[in-house]
Amino acid sequence: MNKYLFKLTHISLLQFCMVFLQKLSFNNKQICTLLETFSTQNRRLPNYEQAIQYLDKLNPDSQNSAIKACTLEDNNYHYDLKIIVAAYNAASTIEECISSILNQKTKYSLLVEIVDDGSTDKTKQLLKKYTNNDNVIVTSQKNQGFSGARNTGLKIINAKYLCFVDSDDLLEDCFAETLLDKAFAEQADIVAGGYQQFNHSGVISEFDYQNKNEFNPYELYGYPWGKIYRVDLFNRIDFPEDYWFEDTMLIYLIYGQSQTTCTVADLVYRYRSNQNGITAIAATKPKAIDSLWVTRQLLFDRKKLGLDFNEEIYKVTLQQICTNFIRCRFLGGQVQRAVFVVQQQLINDYFENSELKEDGYLKMIEKAIKSNNYLAFTVYAYSTAA
CATH class of the missing domain: 3.90.550.10 (Spore Coat Polysaccharide Biosynthesis Protein SpsA; Chain A)
Incomplete structure (x- = not known):
C-alpha cells in the first residue's frame, strides 16, 4: 500500500490526466490534442542553461569519460x-x-x-x-x-x-x-x-x-x-x-x-x-538523473572515438531519451521538463540532420522533440513504457 501511496503523491497532474484519458480509451493523438488545449506545460519549459543548472544542482554530473587513459596491456592470451x-x-x-x-x-x-x-x-x-x-x-x-x-x-x-x-x-x-x-x-x-x-x-x-x-x-x-x-x-x-x-x-x-x-x-x-537493486529503487532518487548524464557523456565519447552517428544509433538514442525521461517520472514535473530540454539539445548537437524514414512511435517522438512539443513527447514516451 505504501508503494501506491508514494506513486499517488509524486505523480504529476499531467501524468494523472494522461492515465485517466487512456483508461477512457482515448488514443495518443486525441490525448495530445486535449492536453494541449488545457495545459500550460509547453509554455513553462526552461531554457537549456536553466535546465542544466537545475538538474546539476539536484544531482551533479560526474562527467567521467568511458575512454581509458591508456590501452589494455599487451596480452599473451593464455x-x-x-x-x-x-x-x-x-x-x-x-x-x-x-x-x-x-x-x-x-x-x-x-x-x-x-x-x-x-x-x-x-x-x-x-x-x-x-x-x-x-x-x-x-x-x-x-x-x-x-x-x-x-x-x-x-x-x-x-x-x-x-x-x-x-x-x-x-x-x-x-x-x-x-x-x-x-x-x-x-x-x-x-x-x-x-x-x-x-x-x-x-x-x-x-x-x-x-x-x-x-x-x-x-x-x-x-x-x-x-x-x-x-x-x-x-x-x-x-x-x-x-x-x-x-x-x-x-x-x-x-x-x-x-x-x-x-x-x-x-x-x-x-x-x-x-528488489533492492538500482533499477528497482532508482525512480525515487535524484540519482536517477544519471540516466541522462551518462547518455550525454557517452555521446561525447562516441564522437571522440570517431564512431558513426548513423540511423541505428539515432534510433537507439530516441529510445534512450524516452527511457531517461521515464526513469525520472517520480522526481516531479520540473525535473522532467528540464530533462526534456537537455535531451532536445543532445538531438540537435549530434543528430541535427537525421530524420527517420518510417512511421511509428519513434517518428512521433522525433516530431515532438523537433517541434518543441513537451506534451506530445510525454504521451508517446509513456506509451513506449506501457
Whole structure:
C-alpha cells in the first residue's frame, strides 16, 4: 500500500490526466490534442542553461569519460575466456554464483577474477576458499561501485574473450562452451545467449534469441551479462564511473565497434531479480538523473572515438531519451521538463540532420522533440513504457 501511496503523491497532474484519458480509451493523438488545449506545460519549459543548472544542482554530473587513459596491456592470451565477477555484500549468493562458473562443462580454458568491491559482510572471508584455484584471481579493493569493480577486472585480460557475471546470478553449465563455439566458428566480436529471470519463488520470465550468425548489435539487450566479447572491443573503453546506469556504455561504445555479432538459441544465463537493486529503487532518487548524464557523456565519447552517428544509433538514442525521461517520472514535473530540454539539445548537437524514414512511435517522438512539443513527447514516451 505504501508503494501506491508514494506513486499517488509524486505523480504529476499531467501524468494523472494522461492515465485517466487512456483508461477512457482515448488514443495518443486525441490525448495530445486535449492536453494541449488545457495545459500550460509547453509554455513553462526552461531554457537549456536553466535546465542544466537545475538538474546539476539536484544531482551533479560526474562527467567521467568511458575512454581509458591508456590501452589494455599487451596480452599473451593464455585463456580462451576471462570471467569478471563484481561482488559487493554478496555473502548470500556468491558461493552459488562461483560454483556455477567453476562447474562449466567445456573444453575451453577459463580465467575467473572475482573483485570484492569493499564488502562489509562476509563476502571477503567466503572468497578466501577460492584463492588456491589456479584459474581464479580474488581481488579486494575499496568500494568503487559496479563500474570500478568491473574496470579492475578489465586492467589485465590475458584471454581472447571476456564476459561479466553479477555476483547474485548463475551461469548454465553450457555457457562457456556454447558461446565460445559460436565465437571461434564465426570469428565473432560478440556472442549473446538467452537468459532466465528468477527469484526465491521460481522462474519469472525467459528471453531467448534465434541462432544467427549475423545479428544487429543494437538489438541486443543492454545488460553486460549473458554475452561474451572479443577483448579488443575494450581496448580503449572502461565502464564510466560514479554513474548509475553505466551499462548504457555497451550500447554507445561497444556494440558500435562490433563487425560480427552472433546469437545462440540456448539459455545460458540465470538473472536473479533484485528488489533492492538500482533499477528497482532508482525512480525515487535524484540519482536517477544519471540516466541522462551518462547518455550525454557517452555521446561525447562516441564522437571522440570517431564512431558513426548513423540511423541505428539515432534510433537507439530516441529510445534512450524516452527511457531517461521515464526513469525520472517520480522526481516531479520540473525535473522532467528540464530533462526534456537537455535531451532536445543532445538531438540537435549530434543528430541535427537525421530524420527517420518510417512511421511509428519513434517518428512521433522525433516530431515532438523537433517541434518543441513537451506534451506530445510525454504521451508517446509513456506509451513506449506501457
